[in-house]
Amino acid sequence: xxxxxxxxxxxHADSAAGGSESGTHPRQMNGDRPPMSSSPSLVDNPSTQxxxxxxxxxxxxLEATEEFKMPPRSSLIIVITANILLQMxxxxxxxxxxxxxxxxxxxxxxxxxxxxxxxLFSGLALIPMLRYDGGxxxxxxxxxxxxxxxxxxxxxxxxxxxxLYLILIGRMVSGxxxxxxxxxxxxxxxxxxxxxxRRTTLASFLVMGQGFGMSLGPFLGxxxxxxxxxxxxxxxxxxxxxxxxxVWAIFWLCVTLWYEDVPKxxxxxxxxxxxxxxAEKTSEKDAANEVTVTRAQQDQxxxxxxxxxxxxxxxxxxxxxxxxxxxxFFILGAWESNLPVFGADSSDLNxxxxxxxxxxALGGIAAFPFLLLNMYMAGRAQDRHILAFGSFLGLAALLxxxxxxxxDKLTYPGVFMCxxxxxxxxxxxxxxxxxxxxxxxxxSWNGRTSLIIQYSYxxxxxxxxxxxxxxxxxxxxxxxxLEIAFVGIGALLFMGLWRDLKAKTG
Numbered sequence: 001x002x003x004x005x006x007x008x009x010x011x012h013a014d015s016a017a018g019g020s021e022s023g024t025h026p027r028q029m030n031g032d033r034p035p036m037s038s039s040p041s042l043v044d045n046p047s048t049q050x051x052x053x054x055x056x057x058x059x060x061x062l063e064a065t066e067e068f069k070m071p072p073r074s075s076l077i078i079v080i081t082a083n084i085l086l087q088m089x090x091x092x093x094x095x096x097x098x099x100x101x102x103x104x105x106x107x108x109x110x111x112x113x114x115x116x117x118x119x120l121f122s123g124l125a126l127i128p129m130l131r132y133d134g135g136x137x138x139x140x141x142x143x144x145x146x147x148x149x150x151x152x153x154x155x156x157x158x159x160x161x162x163x164l165y166l167i168l169i170g171r172m173v174s175g176x177x178x179x180x181x182x183x184x185x186x187x188x189x190x191x192x193x194x195x196x197x198r199r200t201t202l203a204s205f206l207v208m209g210q211g212f213g214m215s216l217g218p219f220l221g222x223x224x225x226x227x228x229x230x231x232x233x234x235x236x237x238x239x240x241x242x243x244x245x246x247v248w249a250i251f252w253l254c255v256t257l258w259y260e261d262v263p264k265x266x267x268x269x270x271x272x273x274x275x276x277x278x279a280e281k282t283s284e285k286d287a288a289n290e291v292t293v294t295r296a297q298q299d300q301x302x303x304x305x306x307x308x309x310x311x312x313x314x315x316x317x318x319x320x321x322x323x324x325x326x327x328x329f330f331i332l333g334a335w336e337s338n339l340p341v342f343g344a345d346s347s348d349l350n351x352x353x354x355x356x357x358x359x360x361a362l363g364g365i366a367a368f369p370f371l372l373l374n375m376y377m378a379g380r381a382q383d384r385h386i387l388a389f390g391s392f393l394g395l396a397a398l399l400x401x402x403x404x405x406x407x408d409k410l411t412y413p414g415v416f417m418c419x420x421x422x423x424x425x426x427x428x429x430x431x432x433x434x435x436x437x438x439x440x441x442x443x444s445w446n447g448r449t450s451l452i453i454q455y456s457y458x459x460x461x462x463x464x465x466x467x468x469x470x471x472x473x474x475x476x477x478x479x480x481x482l483e484i485a486f487v488g489i490g491a492l493l494f495m496g497l498w499r500d501l502k503a504k505t506g
Contacts, residue, residue, distance in 0.1 A: 071193040074258045076202075079137070082144060083184045083206050085244075085251060087213020088220070089148055089174060090118065090461075092240040093155070094336050095221035095357030097167075098344075098469075100237040104164040108341045112469020114171055115337045116462035118151075121175030123458040126451065129179050135447075138261040140183045145252035147176035149245045156241030160232055170241070182454035185434045189450065191443030192262055197505070200383055203435040204375045211371045211427050214336065215364025222357020313500040317440065318452070320493040320501070321433035324387065325456035327486045328430040331394065333464030334483065335422055336360060338471040345472045348410045363416060367424035374428055383439075384501035387432040388494065394425030395487045402480045430457075439503040 070076070093100070094115060101111040133139050151174030158166035188194060188202035224243065225236035234242055310318075339360055343351030351359065374386070401418040404410055433456075437449040471479035494501070 065195075067195040067197045069193070069195040070198055071187070071190075071262075072260050075260045078141070078255055078259045079184055079187050080205050080209055081251065082141065082180055082255075084209040084213045085148070085247065086144070086178060086181060086184075087210050088217040089152070089244050089248075090115075090178070091214050091217030091336060091360075092221045092244055094218045094360065095340060095353045096225040096237055096240070098340055099225075099353055100159075100167065101164065103237065104158065104162065104167070106164050109466070109469050109473065110164075111341075112337050112466045114167055115469070116333065116465025117168060118171045118175035118178050119458040119461040121172045122178035122181070123455055125176050125179050126182060126454065130447070130451070133183075136261045137183050137187055138259070140180050141255055141259060142252075144177040144180035145248055145255060147173055148248040149252070151175075151177060152241040152245040152248070154241075156233075156238040156245070159235065159238045181457065182450055185454065186446060186450035187262075189434050189438035189446055190262065191438070191446060196439055199435040199438050200386075200431065200505070201375065203431045204371070207427050207431045208368075208371045208375060210430070211364055211368055211423065214332070214423070215361045215368065218336070218357040219361030220357075222354040222361070225357070226352075226354040313497070314440065316493070316497050317500050318437065318449070320490070320497050321437055322452060322456040323493060324391070324429060324490050325433045325453050326460040327490050328394075328426040329457045329460030330464035330467070330486060331398075331422060331460075331483050332426050332430075333461045334468035334471070334479070335419060336468065337465045338468030338479065339419065341469060341472055342476065346410060349412065349415070359416065359419070363419040363423050366420050367427065370424050371427060374431065380505060382505055383432040383436040383503055384494075384498065387429050387436075387501075390425045390428030390431075391487060391490060391494070392425075394422050394429065395484065395491070397421030397425060398480055398484050398487065402477070402484065405476050405480065436501065436503050 097114055098108050098111040101107065101114060106114075129140055129143070151170045151172075154170030154173060155167050156170075158164070158170065184206055185203070188206060189199045194202060220243070221240045224239040227239075228236045229239055340351065340353060340356035343349045343356045343359065377386070397418045397420075400421075401415070404414050404418070433453045434450055437453070438446055441449060467479065467482070
């Protein structure tokens, strides 16, 4: 035996001896470290157990990506801009519509009908539009641009024609354009292009545009009325129509160039989660031990499009969201149409259309920074919390305004604070209905929920505008009292369904 072989033989012998000793003294084999066979099991270390059991997989990464996905930027900007222009088109006539109607032989109540009538015709046009839209947004968007231009032109031509009902006809045609309000909401909650954790954020974009449009519209109408333009075609009454027709023509060109519609065929998506907890079962095996970790979870198959059935609690949530959608726009529309009439009738205020437009715009501008803050909070606060905060802020403003009316101490700052809180509160509350329902119901229900919520908005807008125009005639105490009653009914629904209103944030 050579020297090298003898050394190798001695090394193996020592290893064998060490191995026999390790059976009695396990720490001597590798210093102070325990042998691998005696390492703590997953059962002895619960934190390691949970960490190993929830280790991310490619499927988890895919689901996370789906939850945060966003539509193409250019198309999203087009949709949000369309929402802003629709808000401006709806409210740009508010400042001067009462005097325009009276100049043509109408009444303040008729002016309220002129303000609110587009939503009625929009609701009638929605069903045929849904039949031919092909599940996309291209056709409704082009109809929106064309109808807006024609409606504003007809509204402007009523002065030259000296025909009162032409302003009403122009607003009816504009109602075809306002069908796109529903498509804006559906676009921002469409599961094909928007993840579940981005829907409230995009809804807050719409609300921000809503606040911007309802501020800029009356201000622009008041400024154009003040300038006057002593002309039978282009003057203080007709200039809002001509200006908005030109803006819509430019926007239509932008739509043609940059809008990209949603693909008609998309890969099937997993149904949305209603709660934060998820269902999962994981198994891990180690040499002699098998550890099975199970986390409590809600079965998602009930949310599939084929087998989904609404529970009574979910029907209650739908009814609650419809009520709040109607209430928010009833009160916002009522205040928008009432402030010019009430301000002109009140001896303490004595507003002109220009002053009324500035007042409405100032309240909206003051609320705008908080609507921007809501975009930040949308990713962190639940929809039900945003809905609760906005509703109770608006209710506090209504109660304060009622107290001012009873005490007969109306001042500009006092009325302004009430209008600011109403505008902020109910704009915030209007963020929740569509986004919350889109998180609790399957993707295939998005069209239905968007439709019923939009009809609720329409109902609130048309009845609110008429109610606001009649506010002075029926009595301001009665005017505010009905709005408080609407919010009170919503609060009862809200508190009864609090647990069922929980949904994912974002």
